[in-house]
Structures are given as C-alpha cells and as structure tokens.
Amino acid sequence: MKAIAITGAAKGASNIDLLTDIELPRPVAHGHDLLVEVKAISVNPVDTKVRAGFAGETPRILGWDAVGVVVATGEDVTLFTPGDKIWYAGALTRPGSNSEFQLVDERIAALKPKTLDNASAAALPLTAITAWEMLFDRLGVQENGNEGDVLLIVGAAGGVGSILTQLARRLTKLTVIGTASRPESQQWVKERGAHHVIDHTKPLAEELARIGIKEVSHVASLTNTEDHYQQLIAALKPQGKLALIDDPDTLDARPLKVKCISLHWEFMFTRSMFEIEDMLEQHRLLTRVASLIDQGELKTTLGEHFGEINAQNLRRAHERLETQRAVGKIVLEGFSAR
Known part of the structure; x- marks a missing residue:
C-alpha cells in the first residue's frame, strides 16, 4: 500500500523533508480492529508536533483524522461491516491515516455524516x-x-x-x-x-x-x-x-x-492510549456529531483543500499549519492511481 511516513530521525522543524512517499504491506485486522481504505484525511497541529519531535523507529506514519470505507473486520467487531463509510481520529500510539489502508479500533470510529463529502467530513473527527x-x-x-x-x-x-x-x-x-x-x-x-x-x-x-x-x-x-x-x-x-x-x-x-x-x-487520545473502560464514548460522540451535521445543526470546518494525499502536499500542509495562520482545517483527498 502507499503511505507517507517519516523516514529519518532528525528532530526539529527542519525535518519536514523527511515526510516521504513509501510502500508498505497492507495491515490485517484482528480483535476490535477495522481495516479501512482511507479516502480523505486532514492535518492537525499534533501531526507537526509529533513530526518535529520524532526520534523513534522509522518509518512512522502520522495522521489522526480520516474518512474511509471498511474493507475487513477483526473477529470481535460488532459495530460495523465491510462497506460501511466511517470517520475517526485514530490513536496516537498506532500507525496513522497518511496511508491507503489503516487499522482503527471500532470503539473510536462512527458512520460518517451522510450529507458531507469525504473531504468535508475528514476535517472534523479529531x-x-x-x-x-x-x-x-x-x-x-x-x-x-x-x-x-x-x-x-x-x-x-x-x-x-x-x-x-x-x-x-x-x-x-x-x-x-x-x-x-x-x-x-x-x-x-x-x-x-x-x-x-x-x-x-x-x-x-x-x-x-x-x-x-x-x-x-x-x-x-x-x-x-x-x-x-x-x-x-x-x-x-x-x-x-x-x-x-x-x-x-x-x-x-x-x-x-x-x-x-x-x-x-483535554487530550482526546487518552481514551485510546489507555484503552479505558469508556472508549466507546468516542464512538457515541462521533455518531451524535454526524447526526447533528445531517440535521443541519453543525457544518464542516474545512478551510483549505490541498489535493491528493502524497508527500509533497502533506509537506505543504505541515508548513501551512506551522505558520499558525490557517483558518479552519487543511484536508487532502485520494491517492493517485498506480
């Protein structure tokens, strides 16, 4: 699968060039995991913070906002079936959404709003x-x-x-x-x-x-x-x-x-990081927000669309966020055909 990952361990803002297009094996779903084909992502300040401070094992896939389609489920999954269109923010401790396929725990995902396209929905979960x-x-x-x-x-x-x-x-x-x-x-x-x-x-x-x-x-x-x-x-x-x-x-x-x-x-990753007993609250929360959007009570916070999901566009998004002058959310959508 295609992915954009940190491929080196240089710390600091200068390491933005280490976001690189790579190929990785497609992951396999087990337990409560959903295997999701990622359709759109957004970029958050947490992405830039993790990238700038990163000194761990590479490659490291960032990204904590996604909309995608469930293509497979683990043996313990009860909330979703293949073909479901979902949205989620994922977990800080797992590979992120800057990839064609991603694993996410069903308890922190929900069905995406029906009235939003993929890019508009991807702006919102985190x-x-x-x-x-x-x-x-x-x-x-x-x-x-x-x-x-x-x-x-x-x-x-x-x-x-x-x-x-x-x-x-x-x-x-x-x-x-x-x-x-x-x-x-x-x-x-x-x-x-x-x-x-x-x-x-x-x-x-x-x-x-x-x-x-x-x-x-x-x-x-x-x-x-x-x-x-x-x-x-x-x-x-x-x-x-x-x-x-x-x-x-x-x-x-x-x-x-x-x-x-x-x-x-407030740290939204606490529930998934520690797998605390109320992890399911994030599923319920996202379900409620989707309903409010479909009822016309809330609207997307998409600010700018930066094109396809690739290293070049992702680097631009990180640079834009680091100016602290972005209004709304920066979204990327789709992978180029092979």
Whole structure:
C-alpha cells in the first residue's frame, strides 16, 4: 500500500523533508480492529508536533483524522461491516491515516455524516472529539444549560475552535466569545456562530469591556496559553473554569487559588492510549456529531483543500499549519492511481 511516513530521525522543524512517499504491506485486522481504505484525511497541529519531535523507529506514519470505507473486520467487531463509510481520529500510539489502508479500533470510529463529502467530513473527527470532551466532560457545561454563563474561546478560528464555537452556540445557552486577530479569521468565527469576536493581540480586559462583558465563567484556551495566562485569570469570575489543550513550557497553578479557579486539561487520545473502560464514548460522540451535521445543526470546518494525499502536499500542509495562520482545517483527498 502507499503511505507517507517519516523516514529519518532528525528532530526539529527542519525535518519536514523527511515526510516521504513509501510502500508498505497492507495491515490485517484482528480483535476490535477495522481495516479501512482511507479516502480523505486532514492535518492537525499534533501531526507537526509529533513530526518535529520524532526520534523513534522509522518509518512512522502520522495522521489522526480520516474518512474511509471498511474493507475487513477483526473477529470481535460488532459495530460495523465491510462497506460501511466511517470517520475517526485514530490513536496516537498506532500507525496513522497518511496511508491507503489503516487499522482503527471500532470503539473510536462512527458512520460518517451522510450529507458531507469525504473531504468535508475528514476535517472534523479529531477536533470534534476534542471540542466535545473539553466543553462537556472537562468544563462541565450542560446541554441546553448554563444560561447566564459566558465562554471565552481563545483561538476560535482554528480547527478545534471552529467546531467548539458551533457546539457551544447550538447545544448550550452560553454566551460565546471567540478570539481572532485578522479580518478573515474574525469573519470565520462570526460565521460559526459566536455572539462576539474579540482580538487576542489586544489586552483582553479592554476587548471584553468593549463588548460590555465584565467577566467570564469558562475559558477554552486553544493556543498560546502562556501568552494570555494572567489575562485569562483576571477575566475569569471566582469559581470559574479554565481548560486548555496546548503545551505551555510552564504553568504555575498557584495564581488560580485566590479565585478558586479550576484547571482542566483535554487530550482526546487518552481514551485510546489507555484503552479505558469508556472508549466507546468516542464512538457515541462521533455518531451524535454526524447526526447533528445531517440535521443541519453543525457544518464542516474545512478551510483549505490541498489535493491528493502524497508527500509533497502533506509537506505543504505541515508548513501551512506551522505558520499558525490557517483558518479552519487543511484536508487532502485520494491517492493517485498506480
């Protein structure tokens, strides 16, 4: 099968050229695994982070978002049959989706939305799981609840922010504030449903005051948490909640004490990495999101389509993500004919 893999162990941003087109044997499904023929993928910041820090055994296939067709199942599979069109984000500890065929555990996959094409659907699984878990599991927001509360989403124009904004607006009674710094990204956030959009390159207190908001009850910090940390603490009301997904070099929790602010980490790979007892929740979550899309409640977060799945286009996607100026998700689709 065709695949794009890291073929060397050089660390750092310069190793982008080590993403290479290769041929590998087709894997075989056992247990709860589905063998999937990959049709479309999207690229996430986790791809660039793993690539830049990689120093393990090669070749290493990256990629944690896919839409594909089930071609074979393991002996313990009960949720799917060959021919099913599915979507998933996969597991960090297994070969990724940058290949013609991939194994994925059935408990973290679901039937793809019927109303989306493969590319539009591939933009969503990892970010939808992250956003859903952050909003409902980590921050403890209730569906159809939290009237009077205010959610501030830092970095709302990115992949996670784009779906988090929609989930919060469609499924809760929160007032949703998204941050974005450029006219095109601010417009994107407005179109995803944010009540207000503010500029995170300006003092947050001033930006919140401009829209008549004194304090917020919940913060989802999706990028550059270190740069905004003290401002976020100042903006949060006593007993507020702060959740993040990025990787600050340091994070001193002591300033949270005086306001009794709770700190929450979201990492969507935890369930699959440790195979914890509620792994099936990601299957249910993706099934629910697919239903919401087919009902017209949510829409794709596809931002740019980079063409076929090959090393050249994947390198371009990694380069684009590393500028931190991408709006929405970058998607690749299909392998060239042999």
